Structure formats: structure tokens, C-alpha cells
Amino acid sequence: MMLEDSNKSTSEIALCEQGSQADTNTEKASWPQQLRRGIVTLSQLQNRGWLAENQSGAALEKAQEALDIRVPVSFHDGIEHGDSSLAKQVIPSAEEAFIAPEELADPIGDEAFSPCPGLTHRYRDRALVKITYQCAMYCRFCFRRHKVSHAEENLSIDALQDAYNYIENHDEIKEVIFTGGDPLVLTDSRLEAHLKRVEAISHIETIRFHTRIPTALPERITAQLCERFSHSRKTLWVVVHINCASELSAPTLDALSKLRRAGVGLASQSVLLKGVNDSQEALESLFRGLYRAGVVPYYLHYPDLAKGTNHFRIPLEKALQLVSSLDGQLPGLALPKLTIDIPGGFGKISISNENFRLLTGTSWEFRSPLTKQWQKVEYPQ
Numbered sequence: 001m002m003l004e005d006s007n008k009s010t011s012e013i014a015l016c017e018q019g020s021q022a023d024t025n026t027e028k029a030s031w032p033q034q035l036r037r038g039i040v041t042l043s044q045l046q047n048r049g050w051l052a053e054n055q056s057g058a059a060l061e062k063a064q065e066a067l068d069i070r071v072p073v074s075f076h077d078g079i080e081h082g083d084s085s086l087a088k089q090v091i092p093s094a095e096e097a098f099i100a101p102e103e104l105a106d107p108i109g110d111e112a113f114s115p116c117p118g119l120t121h122r123y124r125d126r127a128l129v130k131i132t133y134q135c136a137m138y139c140r141f142c143f144r145r146h147k148v149s150h151a152e153e154n155l156s157i158d159a160l161q162d163a164y165n166y167i168e169n170h171d172e173i174k175e176v177i178f179t180g181g182d183p184l185v186l187t188d189s190r191l192e193a194h195l196k197r198v199e200a201i202s203h204i205e206t207i208r209f210h211t212r213i214p215t216a217l218p219e220r221i222t223a224q225l226c227e228r229f230s231h232s233r234k235t236l237w238v239v240v241h242i243n244c245a246s247e248l249s250a251p252t253l254d255a256l257s258k259l260r261r262a263g264v265g266l267a268s269q270s271v272l273l274k275g276v277n278d279s280q281e282a283l284e285s286l287f288r289g290l291y292r293a294g295v296v297p298y299y300l301h302y303p304d305l306a307k308g309t310n311h312f313r314i315p316l317e318k319a320l321q322l323v324s325s326l327d328g329q330l331p332g333l334a335l336p337k338l339t340i341d342i343p344g345g346f347g348k349i350s351i352s353n354e355n356f357r358l359l360t361g362t363s364w365e366f367r368s369p370l371t372k373q374w375q376k377v378e379y380p381q
């Protein structure tokens with residue numbers, strides 16, 4: 001019970017602020033209200049009959065302690081009708097209590113490339129700025145779950161000034177990626193402050209948003225937001241996180257269409273998840289649906305070694321076979337690259353024979369794009 005209360009208080013601080021500013025106009029009022037209607041407690045899940053039976057209450061509470069619960073309204077109908085690919089992504093499970101020895105708190109090594117709070121500068125020409133750690137839904141496999149949903153980790157725009165000064169002083173950085181958490185969960189006025197600050201930096205050419213909003217909270221893609229995007233002084237990209245075809249609902253397709261009409265470039269990233277999209281049919285239908293919606297499927301991520309996420313991973317050999325099975329089934333533009341972020345902060349690679357090799361069983365070696373050295377990686381059985 002205590003955990004549920006603390007979950008509620010951390011989530012609602014930001015949600016109330018968002019709502020208070022937005023309730024002045026009908027269109028803007030709808031998205032904060034939808035956000036607040038998300039399911040955020042174990043007892044709400046239990047009342048709906050959405051928790052699997054015979055799970056230890058203590059393990060579920062531990063899962064919630066590690067990462068808040070937020071099941072967005074956009075998923076409710078699908079889950080109610082038995083769509084397990086939606087349910088598995090957002091409903092906590094006692095399996096999260098199992099931490100494999102290979103799993104890490106910071107699996108992609110953000111902290112090692114963070115010269116100041118909220119900033120990651122891993123690749124020469126681009127930098128990540130984490131403008132909030134809150135999201136419109138919490139994915140149980142989240143790779144940044146050591147910080148995501150923890151309200152105390154959020155940084156105000158004042159606290160991010162060092163990050164922006166750093167970007168200003170490094171003219172090799174050509175792109176800023178707003179991420180988190182989900183950057184589009186911020187109110188228009190907060191988002192404006194960040195956007196304006198980055199748009200004023202002359203050597204920044206493109207601004208990218210990594211977001212789950214078109215699927216988690218499509219109402220957030222308002223006419224006002226699109227109008228602002230269409231007037232940006234920089235080229236904008238939105239990379240949408242979508243994992244299964246049933247997330248491409250009519251409101252999601254409408255949100256994507258509005259972004260396209262605002263002149264924003266659209267790409268997607270998906271995570272290959274056991275029990276969600278680990279079949280040829282599921283992936284084909286997802287990528288075809290994205291392509292039809294004008295979204296270029298960009299990355300298919302092999303799940304990072306985040307703590308408590310082993311039940312989402314299929315063996316890497318199987319992942320490779322699955323992706324090969326799509327060759328020739330879809331246009332090349334609709335086929336994303338199978339990508340691995342080498343655990344420990346050695347960078348992201350799209351795997352090919354030149355940069356990965358199997359040693360034995362579950363031991364692999366990947367060639368880091370950053371150090372050019374081979375890194376040995378153990379995946380759990």
C-alpha cells in the first residue's frame with residue numbers, strides 16, 4: 001500500500017502542473033486529462049483483472065518500486081480485449097524481481113559519457129538531452145529504468161543550463177536529441193523553453209525527439225504543437241517508439257499524419273520483445289504498418305541488459321534468424337536494422353559479420369564503433 005501511495009505522489013506532481021496550465025482551452029485540456037486517466041496502481045490493475053494470477057505481491061511491489069506503473073488510456077481497450085502484446089509491455093510482472101548477473105543498472109553506459117547532468121555526449125556529432133524522466137506510459141523493459149519515472153531525477157531548465165552551455169561550446173555537435181523519459185510529456189511552455197534554447201545555437205542543424213507519445217498519448221499531438229514544429233528554425237525529426245501493429249490505432253495514425261503535415265521527419269524504433277513481437281508475422285505487420293503511415297522503420301533493438309528484463313529477451317541467434325526471415329518480404333525502406341547497444345557504453349551497432357561473432361553458447365563479441373576494440377558480452381541463458 002505504501003508503495004502505491006508513493007508512486008501516486010511522485011507521478012502526480014508533474015501531472016498536476018501540466019494540467020493546471022493546459023485546462024484553459026479545449027484541445028489542450030484533453031491530453032493532460034487523458035494522461036491523468038492512465039492506470040497507476042497495482043490495485044487498479046487487480047480490480048480490472050489484468051494482473052496474472054499466482055504472482056507474489058511483494059515481487060510486484062518491488063517491480064513498481066523500480067519503475068512506476070502507467071498504463072495509458074490508449075492501451076486500455078486492447079488489454080481489455082485480451083491483446084497480450086499490449087499488456088505485456090505495460091503491466092508489471094513478478095519476473096521483474098529476477099535480476100540476471102549480466103544485467104546492469106545503466107546498461108548502455110549513459111553515465112560514462114555525461115559531462116554534466118542531463119547530457120550524454122557519446123558520438124562526436126550528436127548529444128542527448130534528457131529534459132524529463134517522466135513518460136506517458138512506463139514500459140516494463142525500459143532501458144533507462146534506473147532513472148525513468150523517478151521524479152527526483154528530473155532537471156529543470158535552469159539545472160540544464162550547463163548542458164546547453166556545453167553544447168554551445170562544442171561546435172562539432174550538429175544534432176540535439178531530446179529524450180528522457182519522454183520529452184513530449186512536457187507542457188508547451190516548458191517544451192518551448194528547451195526548443196528555443198537549442199534553436200538559438202547556430203551550429204545545431206537538426207533537433208530530434210525520441211518519444212512514445214503518438215502511441216501512448218496521441219491527443220498530445222495538438223494543432224498548436226504541430227504549428228510550433230512547422231515554424232522551427234531547424235530541421236525536426238520525431239523518432240517514435242512503437243513495438244506492435246496494434247499500437248497503430250486510428251488516433252495514433254492521425255497523430256503521425258499531423259506531424260508529417262507539419263513537415264517533421266518521421267522514423268521509428270522498436271524493441272524486439274519476447275511475447276510481444278517475436279514472430280515474423282508480428283514484425284512484418286508492424287513494419288508494413290509504419291511504412292504505410294509514412295514512418296521509416298529505423299531500428300529494431302535487441303533488448304538492453306537492463307535489470308529485471310530477462311523475460312523480454314529471446315536468444316540472440318533467434319533474433320538474427322527472425323530478422324533474416326524478413327529479407328525480401330518487405331521493401332528495403334521498411335526493414336529496420338537489428339541493433340545492439342553494446343553493454344557498458346561501447347556504442348550502438350547494427351550487427352553484421354564484420355562487427356559481431358559468437359564465441360560459445362551465450363558469449364558474444366562485438367566491435368565497438370567508439371573504441372574499434374572487440375568487447376566480450378555475456379547474455380543470460
Ligand code: SF4
Nearest residue numbers: 135138139142181212
Ligand atoms: S517511453 Fe521510453 S523512456 Fe519511457 S518507459 Fe518507455 S522505453 Fe522507457
